[in-house]
Amino acid sequence: MAEKTYLQAISDGLREEMRRDERVFVIGEDVGVYGGAFKVTLGFQEEFGHWRVIDAPLSETAIVGGATGAAIMGMRPVAEMQFADFVSCAWDHLVTVAAKQRWRAGTPVPIVVRLPSGGGFSGGPFHSQNPESWFAHVPGLKCVCPATPEDAKGLLISAIQDPNPVLYFEHKHLYRRIKAEVPDERYTTPLGKARTHLEGDDVTVVTWGAMVYTAEEASRELDGDGVSVEIVDLRTVLPWDKAAVLESVRKTSKVLVLHEDTRTGGFGAEIAATIAEEAFEDLDAPVKRIAAPDSPVPFSPPLEKAFIPQVDDVVQGLRELAEY
Amino acid sequence: MAVREAEPLGSLREVKEAGLDREDLLGIYRNLLITRGVEERGHILYRQGKIPGSFYTGRGNEASAVGVATAMGPDDVGTPLHRDMGVHVTRGVEPWRIFAQYMGRADGPTKGKDGNVHMADSKLGLLAMVSHLPAMLPVAVGCALAFRIRQEPRVAVGWFGEGAAARGDAHEAMNLAGVRRLPVVFICDNNQWAYSTPTHLEYPIEHLADRAAAYGFDGVVVDGTDVLAVYREAKRAIEKAREGGGPTLVECQTLRMEGHAVHDDAFYVPKELFERWAERDPLERFRSWLRENAELSDDEEEEIAGGVKRLLNEAIRRADESPLPDPASLLEGVYATPEDLDTPHHK
Ligand SMILES: Cc1ncc(C[n+]2csc(CCOP(=O)(O)OP(=O)(O)O)c2C)c(N)n1
Numbered sequence: 001m002a003e004k005t006y007l008q009a010i011s012d013g014l015r016e017e018m019r020r021d022e023r024v025f026v027i028g029e030d031v032g033v034y035g036g037a038f039k040v041t042l043g044f045q046e047e048f049g050h051w052r053v054i055d056a057p058l059s060e061t062a063i064v065g066g067a068t069g070a071a072i073m074g075m076r077p078v079a080e081m082q083f084a085d086f087v088s089c090a091w092d093h094l095v096t097v098a099a100k101q102r103w104r105a106g107t108p109v110p111i112v113v114r115l116p117s118g119g120g121f122s123g124g125p126f127h128s129q130n131p132e133s134w135f136a137h138v139p140g141l142k143c144v145c146p147a148t149p150e151d152a153k154g155l156l157i158s159a160i161q162d163p164n165p166v167l168y169f170e171h172k173h174l175y176r177r178i179k180a181e182v183p184d185e186r187y188t189t190p191l192g193k194a195r196t197h198l199e200g201d202d203v204t205v206v207t208w209g210a211m212v213y214t215a216e217e218a219s220r221e222l223d224g225d226g227v228s229v230e231i232v233d234l235r236t237v238l239p240w241d242k243a244a245v246l247e248s249v250r251k252t253s254k255v256l257v258l259h260e261d262t263r264t265g266g267f268g269a270e271i272a273a274t275i276a277e278e279a280f281e282d283l284d285a286p287v288k289r290i291a292a293p294d295s296p297v298p299f300s301p302p303l304e305k306a307f308i309p310q311v312d313d314v315v316q317g318l319r320e321l322a323e324y
Numbered sequence: 325m326a327v328r329e330a331e332p333l334g335s336l337r338e339v340k341e342a343g344l345d346r347e348d349l350l351g352i353y354r355n356l357l358i359t360r361g362v363e364e365r366g367h368i369l370y371r372q373g374k375i376p377g378s379f380y381t382g383r384g385n386e387a388s389a390v391g392v393a394t395a396m397g398p399d400d401v402g403t404p405l406h407r408d409m410g411v412h413v414t415r416g417v418e419p420w421r422i423f424a425q426y427m428g429r430a431d432g433p434t435k436g437k438d439g440n441v442h443m444a445d446s447k448l449g450l451l452a453m454v455s456h457l458p459a460m461l462p463v464a465v466g467c468a469l470a471f472r473i474r475q476e477p478r479v480a481v482g483w484f485g486e487g488a489a490a491r492g493d494a495h496e497a498m499n500l501a502g503v504r505r506l507p508v509v510f511i512c513d514n515n516q517w518a519y520s521t522p523t524h525l526e527y528p529i530e531h532l533a534d535r536a537a538a539y540g541f542d543g544v545v546v547d548g549t550d551v552l553a554v555y556r557e558a559k560r561a562i563e564k565a566r567e568g569g570g571p572t573l574v575e576c577q578t579l580r581m582e583g584h585a586v587h588d589d590a591f592y593v594p595k596e597l598f599e600r601w602a603e604r605d606p607l608e609r610f611r612s613w614l615r616e617n618a619e620l621s622d623d624e625e626e627e628i629a630g631g632v633k634r635l636l637n638e639a640i641r642r643a644d645e646s647p648l649p650d651p652a653s654l655l656e657g658v659y660a661t662p663e664d665l666d667t668p669h670h671k
């Protein structure tokens with residue numbers, strides 16, 4: 001075990017898989033000489049060469065479409081979007097081609113698309129989005145949103161091994177801020193299994209990605225009130241661990257669904273609806289949602305602060321639930 | 325502009341030099357007949373109400389599809405489109421499975437999950453098209469990328485229509501292929517219409533193949549009703565790609581001889597244009613060529629045509645026996661399992 005940043009953990013996981021399996025290759029913009037916009041693939045081209053660490057033209061369609069073709073020919077591509085926001089330019093190749101090919105034509109498409117996502121540093125409307133809900137609506141895709149360095153590595157290795165197209169959302173605000181112990185050896189973390197980030201008895205927070213830490217800070221503030229908070233980190237939103245969520249809800253009877261993406265039609269709505277359908281009798285309060293308001297992600301710090309759910313928002317939401 | 329216009333193929337000797345013996349030629353003729361026959365019979369089934377949804381044919385494009393597929397090697401792969409039935413036929417898809425696909429039956433290649441030509445047999449090196457055009461071009465380029473990374477002497481062939489050439493996928497695919505000199509051949513089925521839209525509203529240059537220069541590779545225009553000329557140009561391009569010479573854009577010129585799909589009577593296409601191109605019917609052209617240059621006899625002709633007829637009758641009978649899919653199969657295969665990776669390409 002060694003202490004690693006979230007970013008190092010991603011980088012290590014990817015490098016280890018490339019060493020172990022020569023079918024794995026990286027394609028993206030500036031991933032080679034530059035090592036990627038966030039340096040996840042720094043040094044990779046020296047180690048693996050130009051044909052396994054491929055600097056692509058500015059062509060998201062060709063990157064993801066090309067990864068799909070290569071995957072069908074037996075490779076294990078890991079494509080990088082420079083920012084998650086640009087995945088819109090590859091929409092068709094994920095939603096139209098990759099997601100449906102196994103179902104209609106019997107041809108699996110084992111690709112991973114890495115998506116540096118999320119806000120918190122004035123990236124503005126085009127460098128801050130959390131587009132996991134767009135894709136969680138698409139049967140045939142998988143959406144992974146690690147929160148911890150340990151998961152970042154284990155989930156990435158699982159994503160590469162998975163025979164399906166996997167979108168791997170890596171939160172930019174966690175890259176260098178979050179450090180923790182990461183096992184040195186190779187391990188996989190299963191897709192679709194939630195993790196209890198914090199155990200508690202009174203209120204459940206269901207969340208993922210960077211919001212796990214927002215929820216954690218908020219829970220500390222509630223310690224003084226004698227309210228014990230349980231945090232369920234979904235880890236993957238497609239598939240999502242319904243059983244773990246329902247189990248926690250049955251224990252605490254109160255639940256807050258929290259995400260950084262906007263509210264309407266966000267994945268939290270699916271979770272809230274499922275809880276209402278399947279655990280209504282166990283609830284002692286209406287399911288609460290905290291999410292970004294329905295606007296594009298703003299640039300200026302006070303606006304962005306008003307957009308991204310803050311610790312205070314979560315504290316208030318938890319108190320309301322506790323007092324209900 | 326700089327694009328090369330391919331010569332027609334003349335004598336039997338020239339054809340032999342291009343790699344085809346008399347048996348191959350008769351095989352091509354047979355594939356042309358099967359291709360047209362599958363679509364004609366499909367059209368009848370459609371009018372009988374046996375085919376749900378819509379129905380598309382590639383009438384006029386048979387030589388182009390069969391010619392290119394004949395030039396592909398056994399380990400090459402391709403992404404044929406809705407006018408390219410001849411590719412499936414030439415690669416060896418059994419016609420009964422095509423009819424089962426048309427009719428939405430359980431034994432169609434997509435088991436009723438998708439319709440018409442949205443199918444492919446991956447064991448025969450073909451990838452099933454999606455509707456969105458020309459989304460399969462970047463995928464074909466990705467296949468070529470895999471071959472290049474692994475240094476395999478294999479080539480990918482990607483098809484697109486002259487209308488769909490206006491979309492960004494075509495540009496990104498060709499640009500990436502050009503930058504990396506990938507072993508891919510781009511085949512443009514230029515049938516002069518994109519639904520009701522004529523070529524001058526899709527692109528402002530003389531030949532679509534002129535675009536190849538912008539991506540740093542060669543373009544060639546070929547008469548898509550001349551199966552031998554198509555074969556020769558496709559073969560050249562494929563072998564060049566195989567030897568590391570990079571991509572080629574081959575533009576096959578034809579006329580879409582029917583409406584966009586069966587609901588469309590093509591009122592917007594001038595009648596004279598249909599008349600003029602009817603004189604260049606690809607099947608008739610090749611039949612006369614065989615009679616003049618390869619001593620195709622009446623007996624042989626009858627034998628081939630009769631064989632195709634029997635094949636199609638039997639195919640329709642067999643397809644009609646195939647059950648409709650079980651509604652419970654709807655959710656099958658939304659996600660792949662690790663065992664699914666045991667396909668010919670995933671090693
Ligand atoms: C992206 C996209 N937009 C619209 C359509 C609907 N559509 C299907 S075929 C077609 C015309 C295509 O023309 P062309 O590329 O020349 O191919 P052709 O059908 O003539 O062979 C259109 C507009 C489509 N399939 N894909």
Ligand SMILES: [Mg+2]
Nearest residue numbers: 485515517518
């Ligand atoms: Mg056309």
